[in-house]
Amino acid sequence: MTQACITIKKMTMAYGDFIIQRDLDFKINQGDIFVIMGGSGCGKSTLMMHLIGMIVPSKGDIYYGKENLWGSNASNQRLLLNKTGVLFQSGALLSSMTLGENIALPIAEHTELNKKNIQEIVDYKLSLVGLAGFSDFYPSEISGGMQKRAGLARAMALDPEILFFDEPSAGLDPISSKLLDDLILSLRDNLNATIVMVTHELASIFAIGSNSVFLDPESKTMIAEGDPKKLLKTSQDERVIKFLSRSKKK
Amino acid sequence: MSFYGNWTTGSFSSGVEELLLRLDNHPKIKKLTFSTKKLDDWDSFFMAQLILIMDFAKRKKITIDTKSLPKGIQGLLELAYSVPEREGARKQKKKTSWIELIGNSLLSAKVELKNLVTFLGDLIQSSFSLIKGTGRFRFVDLMTYIQDCGPASLPIVSLISFLVGLILAFVGALQLSLFGAQMYLADLVGLGMTREMGALMVGIIMAGRTGASYAAQIGTMNVNSEIDALKTMGFNPMEFLVMPRMLALILVMPLLCLYADFMGMLGGAAVAIGLFDISSTEYWTRTELAVQLKDVLVGLFKASIFGILIAYSGCIRGMQCGRSASAVGDAATSAVVTGIIFIVISDSLITILFNQLGI
Ligand SMILES: Nc1ncnc2c1ncn2[C@@H]1O[C@H](COP(=O)(O)OP(=O)(O)OP(=O)(O)O)[C@@H](O)[C@H]1O
Ligand SMILES: [Mg+2]
Numbered sequence: 031m032t033q034a035c036i037t038i039k040k041m042t043m044a045y046g047d048f049i050i051q052r053d054l055d056f057k058i059n060q061g062d063i064f065v066i067m068g069g070s071g072c073g074k075s076t077l078m079m080h081l082i083g084m085i086v087p088s089k090g091d092i093y094y095g096k097e098n099l100w101g102s103n104a105s106n107q108r109l110l111l112n113k114t115g116v117l118f119q120s121g122a123l124l125s126s127m128t129l130g131e132n133i134a135l136p137i138a139e140h141t142e143l144n145k146k147n148i149q150e151i152v153d154y155k156l157s158l159v160g161l162a163g164f165s166d167f168y169p170s171e172i173s174g175g176m177q178k179r180a181g182l183a184r185a186m187a188l189d190p191e192i193l194f195f196d197e198p199s200a201g202l203d204p205i206s207s208k209l210l211d212d213l214i215l216s217l218r219d220n221l222n223a224t225i226v227m228v229t230h231e232l233a234s235i236f237a238i239g240s241n242s243v244f245l246d247p248e249s250k251t252m253i254a255e256g257d258p259k260k261l262l263k264t265s266q267d268e269r270v271i272k273f274l275s276r277s278k279k280k
Numbered sequence: 281m282s283f284y285g286n287w288t289t290g291s292f293s294s295g296v297e298e299l300l301l302r303l304d305n306h307p308k309i310k311k312l313t314f315s316t317k318k319l320d321d322w323d324s325f326f327m328a329q330l331i332l333i334m335d336f337a338k339r340k341k342i343t344i345d346t347k348s349l350p351k352g353i354q355g356l357l358e359l360a361y362s363v364p365e366r367e368g369a370r371k372q373k374k375k376t377s378w379i380e381l382i383g384n385s386l387l388s389a390k391v392e393l394k395n396l397v398t399f400l401g402d403l404i405q406s407s408f409s410l411i412k413g414t415g416r417f418r419f420v421d422l423m424t425y426i427q428d429c430g431p432a433s434l435p436i437v438s439l440i441s442f443l444v445g446l447i448l449a450f451v452g453a454l455q456l457s458l459f460g461a462q463m464y465l466a467d468l469v470g471l472g473m474t475r476e477m478g479a480l481m482v483g484i485i486m487a488g489r490t491g492a493s494y495a496a497q498i499g500t501m502n503v504n505s506e507i508d509a510l511k512t513m514g515f516n517p518m519e520f521l522v523m524p525r526m527l528a529l530i531l532v533m534p535l536l537c538l539y540a541d542f543m544g545m546l547g548g549a550a551v552a553i554g555l556f557d558i559s560s561t562e563y564w565t566r567t568e569l570a571v572q573l574k575d576v577l578v579g580l581f582k583a584s585i586f587g588i589l590i591a592y593s594g595c596i597r598g599m600q601c602g603r604s605a606s607a608v609g610d611a612a613t614s615a616v617v618t619g620i621i622f623i624v625i626s627d628s629l630i631t632i633l634f635n636q637l638g639i
Contacts, residue, residue: 069363084508112514122509124501136513139416184509248364 033060034095035192035224036081041090043076050076053251054090056243058226063218063238065258066228067273068245074228075119077245078196081226083111112140115190119197119228121181123169129156129180130165136187155183158213160206175201182210186217193217195227199234207231211238232276236262244270281333284318287326296329300336312337313345316353327356334361399596403526406518416515417524425528429490430535436485441473441540444481445547448472453556462556466566469548474575478541480627482533483586487619491594494525495615498598499608507599517599526591533587534580541579578639582630586623593618 036058043050050073058064066074079085081092083099092099094110123132133152137143143151149165156162159179161172169177178201185193198214199207211234217223229235235242235258242261244254246269254261254270262274285291303309312333319326330353337344346354376384452468498521501507507517545567552558597615601607 079508082512084511108514111512114512116509116512118505118509120505122505124506124509125504126497135515139514184513 034058034093035060035062036226037093038081039091039093041080041087041092043073043080043085044088045076049088049250051245051250051252052089054243056252056255058224059241060224061218061222062224062226062241063214064224064226065235065239065242066226066245067230067235067242067258069247069273072245072247074245075196078116078194078226078228082114082116082194083107113191115185115188115193117178117181117185117193117195117198119200121169121174121177123177123180123184125169128166128168129161129172129183132169132180133184133187136184140188151187155186156180158186159183160209173201175203175206178202179206189221190223192224192226195225195229197228197230199229199231207234210234214238232274235274244273281312282315282318283326284320286320287322287329289323289325291321291325296332300332303336304340307340309340309342311343311345314348316349322353327353327360330357331360395600396596399592399599402518403522403592406516406523409519410523417520422524422527425525426532428493429486429528430532433485433489433536434539436489437482437536437540438543440485441478441481441543442547444477445469445473445544446551447547448477448544449548449551453551457556462552462558463562463566465548465552465556465558466545466563467570469552470545470567470571471575473541473544473548474571474579476579476627476631478544479537479579479582479586480623482536482540482583483590483623483627484620486529486533486536486587487590487593487623488616490529491590491615491619492612494591494594495597495601495611496608498522498595499601499611502598502601503603503605503608522591522595522599525595526588529587529591530584533583533590537579537583538576541576574639578634582627585626585630589622589626590619593622 034057038054038056038058041054042052043054054077066077068074076085080087083092086100091101094113097106097110099107099110123129124135127135130149130152133155134148137148137151141148152165153162156165159182161176161179161183164172164176164180169180172180178198182195182198185195195214199210202210214225214227215238218225239258242255242258243252244261245251246253253267254265258274261270265271265274334344334357336342346357349357448469449465452472453462453465456462456464456468498507501521507521510517510520549560549563552563553560594615597611597618601611
């Protein structure tokens with residue numbers, strides 16, 4: 031029996047009065063590669079911001095293991111969130127620091143390593159995402175896709191148990207995005223990490239996704255969940271099939 | 281309905297609105313077909329008009345036959361209607377009465393006050409953790425900010441405080457010469473600069489220079505989700521972003537103020553020596569006699585307070601910044617405005633207080 035890593039219970043997300051999604055109810059299991067799918071603007075990034083504790087749900091709860099994310103004090107919440115690493119849709123590298131400094135920042139904060147060891151880890155993480163040698167570049171000096179990858183390296187800096195990626199492969203060429211899929215798989219297999227990602231890349235959804243949730247902007251709720259490969263075969267919902275098959279068969 | 285001629289953004293045509301108004305008076309129409317054989321050229325203008333007609337027809341329950349339209353137009357229409365408009369997504373535009381406006385601004389003033397106080401509370405909390413030694417920021421950051429607001433702002437501080445000293449001397453000299461008391465020029469400039477003008481001028485310069493740049497820096501970080509990223513890595517933005525900026529200003533402001541005092545006296549001396557035949561030794565002796573350590577310290581105290589206020593207003597505006605380029609501009613503007621208001625109010629309060637205490 032796999033363990034539930036994150037549980038979402040009856041959650042409603044809203045910006046002010048404008049409801050984005052309601053009645054979200056699903057589980058992310060330990061070791062899952064969990065895909066959040068849905069059309070542009072349906073609230074995937076918003077859902078991710080909720081999962082990482084940046085936005086308070088307007089209704090419902092989020093559990094990390096058995097602990098309610100918003101049920102206890104701030105320091106306890108911090109402990110729960112320390113297990114996570116996040117790649118934002120925009121990369122969100124600190125623009126006043128070099129890539130190396132960006133990646134070193136969480137390592138220096140949460141470990142007792144000395145400068146030299148930190149730099150070794152930084153170089154290793156950069157080479158994992160194909161950016162070896164770019165340690166001294168500033169985010170403004172590299173391309174969008176490279177910023178994305180550097181953000182990925184920073185998210186992985188502390189080998190977190192749960193990784194959140196918002197469109198990791200957006201802006202990457204097919205070969206890099208295949209490498210990215212391999213990287214994600216090996217993170218899961220070797221570090222036993224759980225991965226939650228927002229993505230539109232059908233190839234990688236089917237290649238590595240093991241569980242998913244599908245958000246629909248019109249009914250403003252989730253309309254499907256489960257293994258994307260099975261969803262494609264068994265789903266009765268036209269919207270889901272249309273999305274997963276690029277509307278080849280209608 | 282048949283179209284002919286050019287239907288492009290460049291052509292002169294009034295659109296179909298009038299036609300639709302006339303159609304409104306014929307409730308018997310149940311079906312519309314289009315003929316476009318004589319249509320020469322079309323672009324988005326034509327498409328927008330077509331969509332107007334389609335929406336009108338939908339409201340009036342008139343069936344529309346689009347089959348007769350060219351293939352390209354049919355395809356575009358299908359695209360336009362393939363994703364239905366999101367319910368509630370279109371922003372409602374409504375008129376507000378002035379009573380409502382007053383009410384709204386009162387309510388937002390209340391929210392604003394709450395934000396100011398909350399930020400202050402957070403700030404005090406982070407200062408405590410800084411004192412306890414658990415507050416964290418990068419030492420290089422502090423150094424950069426000190427460099428930024430210290431040495432880098434010397435030129436403008438020199439210019440302005442020199443000129444302010446000069447103006448003080450001019451205005452004072454004219455009055456004093458009425459009583460033949462030009463001798464006291466040095467007292468006036470010295471006391472004026474150290475107790476008041478030095479700190480005030482440095483405060484206003486730094487509010488415009490550093491306060492605005494703090495707001496813009498932090499605001500841009502907010503636009504770029506950098507602040508969210510910091511939070512997910514377990515940093516408190518208050519400690520990491522605000523504290524070093526505030527520390528830098530608290531350290532630098534008194535020094536700048538001291539420098540401004542000196543420059544102001546230099547300006548005063550220029551007027552006194554150049555125009556009113558006071559010798560330089562005379563001027564400096566009088567200054568030494570008139571200005572006491574106490575007066576200089578009062579100015580330095582004010583400058584530190586202004587430093588806190590500038591950093592406070594710059595950082596809070598940056599943190600509150602919305603997620604767009606214009607929001608960053610607004611944040612910078614309102615940081616300067618807030619900063620100057622804070623400076624002037626606190627200056628008056630401190631002056632009154634010291635006056636009462638006889639300092
Ligand atoms: N700060 C905000 N304030 C108000 N509404 C917002 C805000 N951010 C996003 N929204 C709204 O929330 C909805 C969902 O946005 P979100 O960024 O989560 O979409 P998404 O699914 O990630 O889209 P994409 O695939 O294009 O990244 C959008 O319709 C948008 O209008
Ligand atoms: Mg998104």
